[in-house]
Amino acid sequence: MSMLQVSLYRYNPETDSAPYMEEFQIDTQDRDIMVLDVLHMAKEQDSGLAFRRSCREGVCGSDGMNMNGKNGLACITPLSEVVKKGKLTLRPLPGLPVIRDLVVDMSLFYKQYERIQPYLQNDNPEPAIERLQSPEDRDKLDGLYECILCACCSTSCPSFWWNPDKFVGPAGLLQAYRFLADSRDEATQERLAELEDPFSVFRCRGIMNCVAVCPKGLNPTRAIGKIREMLLANAT
Amino acid sequence: MVTNITNLGRSGLSDWLLQRASAIVLALYSLFLVGYLLFSPGLDYAAWSGLFAQTWMRIFSLLAFVSLAAHAWVGLWTVTTDYIKPTGIRVAAQSIIILAIFVFLVWGIQVLWGA
Numbered sequence: 001m002s003m004l005q006v007s008l009y010r011y012n013p014e015t016d017s018a019p020y021m022e023e024f025q026i027d028t029q030d031r032d033i034m035v036l037d038v039l040h041m042a043k044e045q046d047s048g049l050a051f052r053r054s055c056r057e058g059v060c061g062s063d064g065m066n067m068n069g070k071n072g073l074a075c076i077t078p079l080s081e082v083v084k085k086g087k088l089t090l091r092p093l094p095g096l097p098v099i100r101d102l103v104v105d106m107s108l109f110y111k112q113y114e115r116i117q118p119y120l121q122n123d124n125p126e127p128a129i130e131r132l133q134s135p136e137d138r139d140k141l142d143g144l145y146e147c148i149l150c151a152c153c154s155t156s157c158p159s160f161w162w163n164p165d166k167f168v169g170p171a172g173l174l175q176a177y178r179f180l181a182d183s184r185d186e187a188t189q190e191r192l193a194e195l196e197d198p199f200s201v202f203r204c205r206g207i208m209n210c211v212a213v214c215p216k217g218l219n220p221t222r223a224i225g226k227i228r229e230m231l232l233a234n235a236t
Numbered sequence: 237m238v239t240n241i242t243n244l245g246r247s248g249l250s251d252w253l254l255q256r257a258s259a260i261v262l263a264l265y266s267l268f269l270v271g272y273l274l275f276s277p278g279l280d281y282a283a284w285s286g287l288f289a290q291t292w293m294r295i296f297s298l299l300a301f302v303s304l305a306a307h308a309w310v311g312l313w314t315v316t317t318d319y320i321k322p323t324g325i326r327v328a329a330q331s332i333i334i335l336a337i338f339v340f341l342v343w344g345i346q347v348l349w350g351a
Contacts, residue, residue: 159318162318162319163317163318166238193237194237195237196237196247196248196249197237197238197239197240197247197248198238198240198243198247198248198251198313198314198317199238199240199248199317200237200238200248201248202248202249202251202252203248203314228249228252231249232249232253235249235250
């Protein structure tokens, strides 16, 4: 038999007093399909099922969720990677308020992203065409700019779970370093001054869940280490 | 920028650096004491007392005590801010921790420098 047992987190605040897990039997016909395909099949059985998805190819970052205990993008995670003993359990990203089923409220995540001012700051007059960068300086942005803000890393981070209002979180800090490392950005001092308190950066305890779950293979822990180095160089 | 007033250094950066520096001191002190005990099989009170009577050992011990106090302050402050959400209980817990650290530090110095 090729039936896959899928356990789905269900919660509709308008009708349910508490969240519950609902079992679905999905016929995968023994194909190694993506978790998102399984969700679409479940939605055929219950059209009330709510989840986010858009590009379905790991570019937009909409369908971050917790699959058998590990965060990832449902659209690029094949069943063979997550299913254990014919069972698949899908829950919303941990640590954020649930709006409905697998849909979470990302306000705190975006608030922390906004806090690090994720845009180039340079008060010099703009050159006629563009601000140029040497190939070496451009290389420093590799591994930083690729982030799609799916929130898989920040919502797998215990430090972010305990203090989502004060700790910027791995996603935000990766972007903070992306602008600290940019040769065209001139707000380095202001950015560093914003980050030297005990929470924003230093609540990172090097657990490295962020590195383990990032669907793009990025390394926020290394970026956080680089920010610490910059803070130290600046203050000693 | 998140403002904090009950952490040791008033800055995440200085707390972080103190935590690492004190960890190195504590590691060296622990290694030394374990090594000393391992390589002194017939240890008696006179030898033990003699060790702590020497100036360098007193400096080393005092450094270790101060490092322990700083390390505990930074570490336990972090634990209280992670897990104790009601402000009143958190401030009370932090006050008790800081008071205890102070008492233990003075007590340790008295043991070290006393008769």
